[in-house]
Amino acid sequence: MSFAWAKPYEPKTQLGHWIDQRLPLPRMVHGAVGGGYPVPRNLNYAWNFGVLAGVFLMIQIVTGIVLAMWYNSGIATAFSSVEHVMRDVNSGWFLRYAHANGASFFFIVVYIHIFRGLFYGSYKAPRELVWMLGLVVYLLMMATAFMGYVLPWGQMSYWGAQVITGFFSAFPVVGEPLRVFLLGGFAPDQAALTRFFSLHYLLPFVIAAVVILKTWALHIPGSSNPTGVDVKTEKDTLPFHPFFTAKDGWFVLAFLMLYAAVLFFAPNALGHPDNYIEANPLATPAHIVPEWYFLPFYGILKAFTVDFILPAKLWGVIAMFGSILLLFLLPWLDRSPIRSGHYRPMFKVFFAILIVDVLLLGWAGGAEPTAPVVAVMQIATAYYFAHFLIILPLISKFEKPLPLPNSISSSVLHGEAEESAPYGLAKA
Amino acid sequence: MGQLLKFIGIRGFAFLIGLGFIGVLVIAFITDAVNYFKEPPAESAEHALHKANKDVDFSFEGPFGRYDQAQLQRGFAVFQNVCASCHGMQYVAFRNLEDLGYTPEQVKAFAANWPIEVPTINPDTGERATRPALPADRFPSPYDNEIAARAANNNAYPPDMSLIAKARPDGAAYIYSLLTGYQEPYQGYDEPAAELAERFPEAQPGDGLYHNPWFPNLNIAMPAPITADGQVEYPEGAPEATVEQMSADVAAFLMWAAEPKADTRKNAGLAVLIFLAFATTFAYLSYRQIWAEAKRKVVAKGPLDPEHMAEREEAKAEAAEAGRGVKG
Incomplete structure (x- = not known):
């Protein structure tokens, strides 16, 4: 699609010809993830997480569809229908643990994918829309995961729904009516559970559609790469198939081992024990926390403890939503023309601080909010906003980047003429 | 704007x-x-006096650990004789006891002789009635409803036991710690008891409560259920029925009740990991082969060292001269 030397699709059989003339679907696949998509040859393993995210989306959709055959979305029956799956449905325990841990691993993969994009400047021109569509996927994932967590109707499901929908009531005037409209009542109840189930089933398919748009947008400029240098010649690329299908293939299997280890040997390690207690609107858990993948945002929310012009809760909610929305502006906030963090000495340091900062926020978000923990949240939240809104725009002005390699192939192949010949020509 | x-x-x-x-x-x-x-x-009493779970060894810990059927049977005996008088187990059925190694006949007998009958409708008159349990029935709750349970228990509600071992952090160890943890307040801390008593007077058990520093609130409405060695009769050949042994056994039983498929799960997990290990190895090898050509790069070491290469070229040339030509 993207480069002149992309290998065109050539049907190998008569049937292939026949189909290609009528419905060129194999041609499209060939151009998207086959031999017809030239990919920078220097991709490192950080680039495997896009395909992995697709794998986990599929795992979630498949296990979710089968679970929905057993799940019952009544407030009196939801919890026991999940227990029925766990105890009496053949391999039901596997389906449920695969789905619950699949959500966690989907987020692990997507977080690595996002931070790869942040480090290698994958959000910069000409891939701004790829980045923004990715953020849309991430927001949809958060909504899907939140509603999915409500479905078992355990204590954390219920109280999580109570707290998260409560964010909306922080907004003046429209907030409370909006919350009641979203929940279909004054508190999470049957109306909320049924609509969450309906939307939880719908949104993954919306995610899949946005992923298709994102892949489409990605294939216009082609994948970025660790040097951030544009692809210049055929020497710089290798066809997606067989090279990257093979690389993704073994890495996906290796990553699935990690997933299987958690799924089969510590399936509840990432969950909260309270969710094995059925929802009880009259008993508030001592310490309400969201799933681990939302903890950094929970930390941002709770960092705002003082009413200043606006109520503290509204500050927290604005900051929490803002912390994601500002990422949409990132392509215009970071104006350094250098994409890859490898060649940006100042950026590299702040990027490392950002990782520590987000981990700290996650830890603080899950810890008991004592005074020192809240202080950590406040410092970490301040750094988070400073990083994106102040530091990134400024360092792109003052930083002196390191010299870039002339081309991708010279960065990988050290300029040996024969070695850098296009694939297949070296022998001749 | x-x-x-x-x-x-x-x-x-x-x-x-x-x-x-x-x-x-x-x-x-x-x-x-x-x-x-x-x-x-100010530090709260719960924070200062709450004790971390005791360290217990259970046979089912770790990827290779499995339930010990004999222990589960003993734990079931403790549940039957001690816990079941106040706690139900609504998600576990009598038929599930076959997992513990009981025969279908034994299970039938357990169900039929269970002291609490299950609710039913009299087929002739349509009136509410009860009947002896069948293997397909779940363990019935001793109380008709929460109000009845609270009325009988000084306004405390004995929770359902089906999932209790998963509904508490490190549940099995917690149950063991709780059952063996009844004690006088302020004992067993670094600071002297008198000093703690002065700082945290609220840790004293209220009316109808019992002190237990392993319970998050420090004082629990349940009186110590297992109080004396030999309280439950153990079969011959079983370990001595000490309070600790009975507590550990019932904790193991409740872990099984909460997660009856754990053994199946771990067996499946080992098979899946072995399969994935092979599949990953083969996929990795094919990746290496596919990339061998593209990855070749000159490094000044090993066979690609220019010096070694020169030697090889020389040897090749010699061989060609001698008529032992090497292809490629």
Whole structure:
């Protein structure tokens, strides 16, 4: 699609010809993830997480569809229908643990994918829309995961729904009516559970559609790469198939081992024990926390403890939503023309601080909010906003980047003429 | 707004928003710090006196650990004779006891002789009635409903036991610690008991409560259920029925009740991991083969060392001269 030397699709059989003339679907696949998509040859393993995210989306959709055959979305029956799956449905325990841990691993993969994009400047021109569509996927994932967590109707499901929908009531005037409209009542109840189930089933398919748009947008400029240098010649690329299908293939299997280890040997390690207690609107858990993948945002929310012009809760909610929305502006906030963090000495340091900062926020978000923990949240939240809104725009002005390699192939192949010949020509 | 944005630019705008958030956070930080030092928060009794779970060894721990059927049977005996008088188990059926190694006949007998009957409808009159349990029935609750349970238990509600081992952090160890943890307040801490009693008078058990520092609130409405060695008769050949042994056994039984498929799960997990290990190895090898050509790069070491290469070329040339030509 993207480069002149992309290998065109050539049907190998008569049937292939026949189909290609009528419905060129194999041609499209060939151009998207086959031999017809030239990919920078220097991709490192950080680039495997896009395909992995697709794998986990599929795992979630498949296990979710089968679970929905057993799940019952009544407030009196939801919890026991999940227990029925766990105890009496053949391999039901596997389906449920695969789905619950699949959500966690989907987020692990997507977080690595996002931070790869942040480090290698994958959000910069000409891939701004790829980045923004990715953020849309991430927001949809958060909504899907939140509603999915409500479905078992355990204590954390219920109280999580109570707290998260409560964010909306922080907004003046429209907030409370909006919350009641979203929940279909004054508190999470049957109306909320049924609509969450309906939307939880719908949104993954919306995610899949946005992923298709994102892949489409990605294939216009082609994948970025660790040097951030544009692809210049055929020497710089290798066809997606067989090279990257093979690389993704073994890495996906290796990553699935990690997933299987958690799924089969510590399936509840990432969950909260309270969710094995059925929802009880009259008993508030001592310490309400969201799933681990939302903890950094929970930390941002709770960092705002003082009413200043606006109520503290509204500050927290604005900051929490803002912390994601500002990422949409990132392509215009970071104006350094250098994409890859490898060649940006100042950026590299702040990027490392950002990782520590987000981990700290996650830890603080899950810890008991004592005074020192809240202080950590406040410092970490301040750094988070400073990083994106102040530091990134400024360092792109003052930083002196390191010299870039002339081309991708010279960065990988050290300029040996024969070695850098296009694939297949070296022998001749 | 549009003109203002044009004037200061998107980065200027972002800068101001960033400063705004940071400003509010600085105010919050300072306010919190001032409050903290003005009025240091007092440590709560729960925080100071709550004890971490005791260390117990269970046979089912770790990827290779499995339930010990004999222990589960003993634990079931404890549940039957001690716990079941107040606690139900609504998600576990009598038929599930076959997992513990009981025969279908034994299970039938357990169900039929269970002291609490299950509710039913009299088929002739349509009136509410009860009947002896069948293997397909779940363990019935001793109380008709929560109100009845609270009325009989000094307004405390004995929770259902089906999932209790998963509904508490490190549940099996917690159950063991709780059952063996009844004690006089303030005992067993680094600080002297008298001093603690003065600092945390609220840790004293209230009316109808019993002190147990392993319970999150420190005082629990359930009186110590297992109080004497030999309280439950153990079969011959079983370990001695000490309080600790019975507590560990019933904790193991409740872990099984909460997670009856754990053994199946771990067996499946080992098979899946072995399969994936093979599949990953083969996929990795094919990846290496596919990339061998593209990855070849000159490094000044090993067979690709220019010196070694020169030697090889020389040897090749010699061989060709001698008529032992090497292809490639």
